Amino acid sequence: MTAEWYETAFDKLYPILYAHRNEAEATAALETYEVFLQEGQPVLDLASGSGRYLNILVAKGYPAVGVDLSHFLLRTSLEVFDLGGRVAQGDMRRIPFVTGAFGSVINMFTSFGYFSVDTDNLLVFEEVHRILKEGGVFLFDFINAEKISRDLLDHTHREANGYNIDERRTIENRGKYLVKRAVVTNVETGDRKEIVERLRLYTRRDLFTMLDSVRMEVSEIFGDYAANPFVDGVSDRVVLVARKK
Ligand SMILES: C[S@@+](CC[C@H](N)C(=O)[O-])C[C@H]1O[C@@H](n2cnc3c(N)ncnc32)[C@H](O)[C@@H]1O
Structure with a gap:
């Protein structure tokens, strides 16, 4: 079976x-x-990756933990930051914590929309609802699908840290998916690798509907990391604050 x-x-x-x-x-x-x-x-910190958010939360004194699927990024986060082992390996569709364990859940930088069936993506929101206490908060940061579709940068090329990075983006399945194919070449050795990402392009409206269906009420929406207002088709991000009903 091929890997997702x-x-x-x-x-x-x-x-x-x-x-x-x-x-x-x-x-x-x-x-x-x-x-x-x-x-x-x-x-x-749901999909804590290399730990850049988790580290700040831990340093601020929150009883914070991270969950991620990637062994590599989890290991990196433990090596780079003093997290006291506060990470767990797991899939966001089956979060390995008990019901009502958290006051807040954060899901940052487009760590959503990864599954090829909508019910699996919705399952992530259901899990967030399950692990939150009553009135608990969900801070959710997603790409603005409408902007991406409108202003698609279909081909970019850059050099960074000794690598050539060639990225091609397409919108597929009648606007439903953003597919990015990156070819990364080590300038010194010539080693090449292709990395494919496939993201379900949920719009702001889709996200509201999905959250509502799992009994999460959106109380705030912003368009970037500086809390500027969200503008359809213009803002870079969709940053939502939702509460468990
Ligand atoms: C775009 S990165 C963002 C990481 C982190 N939130 C940040 O802002 O740096 C997405 C993360 O989702 C994780 N991920 C991918 N599929 C996952 C899954 N099924 N369950 C849990 N985490 C997953 C990846 O390993 C990666 O760390």
Whole structure:
């Protein structure tokens, strides 16, 4: 059986492809959005990746933990940051924590929409609802699908940290998926690897409907990491604050 794209994409080359998604960005975003987290309550960083958000939460004294599927990124997060082992390996469709364990859940930088059937993506929101306490908060940061579809950069090329990165993007299945194929070449050795990402392009309206269907009420929406208002088709991000009903 061939592996799903999200089982292979988040490995050694991920930090090279996304070097610009760094700790400074996470620090700025949390400075803006920490105000919505439940004070002193446990926080889950769902899809914690290399730990850039989790590290800040732990340093601020939250009883925070991270869950991620990628062994490589989990190991990196433990090596780079002093997380006290506060990570668990798991799939976001079956979050390995008990019902009502968290005051807040964060899901940052497009860590959603990875599954090829909509019911699996919805299952992630159902799981978030399950593991939150009554009134618990979900901070959710997704790509603005309408903007991406309108202003698609179909081909980009850059050099970073000794690698040539050639990225081609297509919108497939009548606007439903963004598929990115990156060819990463080590300039010195010539080694090449292709990394494919396939993201379900849920619009702001789709996300509201999905969250409502799992009894999560959206109370705030912003368009970037500085809490600027969300503008359809213009904002880079869809940042939602939702509460468990
Ligand atoms: C775009 S990265 C974002 C990581 C982190 N939130 C950040 O902002 O740096 C997406 C993350 O989702 C994780 N992931 C992919 N599929 C997953 C799954 N089925 N369950 C849990 N995590 C998954 C990847 O390993 C990766 O760390």
